Amino acid sequence: MATVNEQRGVALVVSLLFLLVVTLISVVAATNSSRSFKMAANMQDRATSFQAAEAGAYAALGLVDTAHDxxxxxxxxxxxxxxxxxxxxxxNLPDPNAVNVDVFVVALDRPCPRSVAMQGGSSFGVYDCEYYRVESAHRSEGRSRTQVQLGVVKTIIGSAGA
Known part of the structure; x- marks a missing residue:
């Protein structure tokens, strides 16, 4: 009789250990699943923030030759x-006020960039360029923030062409 009771005790201990292992595996799986959802949400926030900041920079380009140039x-x-x-x-952005765009002058009345093939043309010195830096920043409090900088070159009639 003692051996049957001992076997029942061993079977109970083995089944409890098995349940403990299964519980640990399920807890780890649930944690990993939760972490995966958080990572996916962070990736989506990052992409949305970058797109909003980029939209701000391109919107500033779209103001050329308008009343708000x-x-x-x-x-x-x-x-x-x-x-x-x-x-x-x-x-059309979810929160247009979360995008801050600024345009800074980098240099005025400077030579324009020219490729080697364009060297020595008759328009040399006729055109000057103005260089600007567009900074667009998107900030979503507690979620994401992104800053995009864009260089802009504006060709103008230079001092030799006036």
């Missing part, structure tokens, strides 16, 4: 001020 030889902080909400370039 930010490339006027001065630093332009927030070139979208004064644009009506229904025609605002960033109106």
């Amino acid at each position: 930010p490339y006027r030889r001065v630093n332009e902080l927030d070139p979208f001020v004064g644009i009506a909400t229904n025609v605002h370039p960033l109106r």
Whole structure:
């Protein structure tokens, strides 16, 4: 009789150990699954933030030759001020106010970049270039933030062409 009771005790201990192992495996699997969801959400936030910042930089490019042209030889902080909400370039973003765009003058009245094939042409010195830096930053509090910088070269009639 003692051997039957001992066998029942051993079977109980083995089954409890088996349940413990299965429980640990399921806890680890649930943790990994949760972590995967968080990583996927972070990747989505990062992509959305980058796209919003990039949209801000390209929207500043879209203002060329408009009443709100930010490339006027001065630093332009927030070139979208004064644009009506229904025609605002960033109106289709989930939160247009989360994108901050600034345009900075880098250099004025400088030679334009020319390829080797264009060296020695008759228009040399006729055109000058203005160099600008567009900084677009997207910030979603507690989620993500991205900054994009874009260089812009504006060709103008230079001093030799005036």
